[in-house]
Amino acid sequence: MDSLPTIKEKLAFKNKLITDGKNTSEMYIWTQSGKFVCKFGTLICFEPSPDNIVSKENGMLVLKHLIIPADEKDVRYIADGLFNNIEVKEKLSLPWSLVGIGQKLDVGILSGVFNRCVLPKVCIPENVELLGGYVFGNSRIGTLKIYRKSLRSEYGRQFKGAKIENLYIPDCTIDTIERNNDVLHSIFTNASVEYMYLDNYVKLKL
Known part of the structure; x- marks a missing residue:
């Protein structure tokens, strides 16, 4: 992809979706990071723009930024495996329209969405x-901000083997942590967290 499409090109593609029955289930969405393909509310494919690529080495795609589009109708989920083995140098932006990242954990499948990634900051x-399952497994994350609602995900091992410098849980307290210790242990299995920050601004060194 050489450049972002013009408004005319976007409208032409939208008209094609309306008139061509074979394409009605897929939608292309562009951001400054590249082109995304969405199907039935789930992002299933990503093609970075050339000027966003820093390098491709040893199976790792290094990007300047990863700005994922927001759309309450068309961008609600991210498919497993979509962004594995990616390093983001400057910014990762997850849209407010998301309700799910990845899929349930199936036995023997260790896919994840951001598995083995290097990410400066993740705000879920x-x-x-x-x-x-394994959504951020084996990744290195500078700062992770996660809400208690997301911590109720039932499958566990979401951050297995990850290395996290700063973990923020903005709607959580020490009492909540103590009551849900088994849940946290399941989600952060074999993960290392240097500092945890809770809703009442308590800083814990782990």
Whole structure:
């Protein structure tokens, strides 16, 4: 993809979706990071723009930024495996319209969405209720902000093997942590967290 499409090109593609029955289930959405393909409310494919690519080495795609589009109708979920083995140098933006990242954990499938990634900061939107299995497994994250609603995801191992410098849980207290210790242990299995910050601004060194 050489450049972002013009408004005319976007309208032409939208008209094609309306008139061509074979294409009605898929939608292309562009941001400054590249082109996304969405099907039935789920992002299933990503093609970075050339000027967003820093390098491709040893199976790792290095990007300047990853700005995922927001659309309450067309962008509600992210498919497993979509962004594995990616390093983001400057900014990762997850849209407010998301309600699920990844899928439930199936035995023998260790896919994730951001598995083995290097990410400067991850802010999981407040509306997200589902974090799939191994969604950020084996990744390095500078700062992670996660709401208690997301912590109720039932599958566990969402951050297995991840290394997280700063973990923020903005709607959580020490009492909540103590009552839900088994849940947190399941989600952060074999993960290392240097500092945890809670809703009452308590800083814990772990």
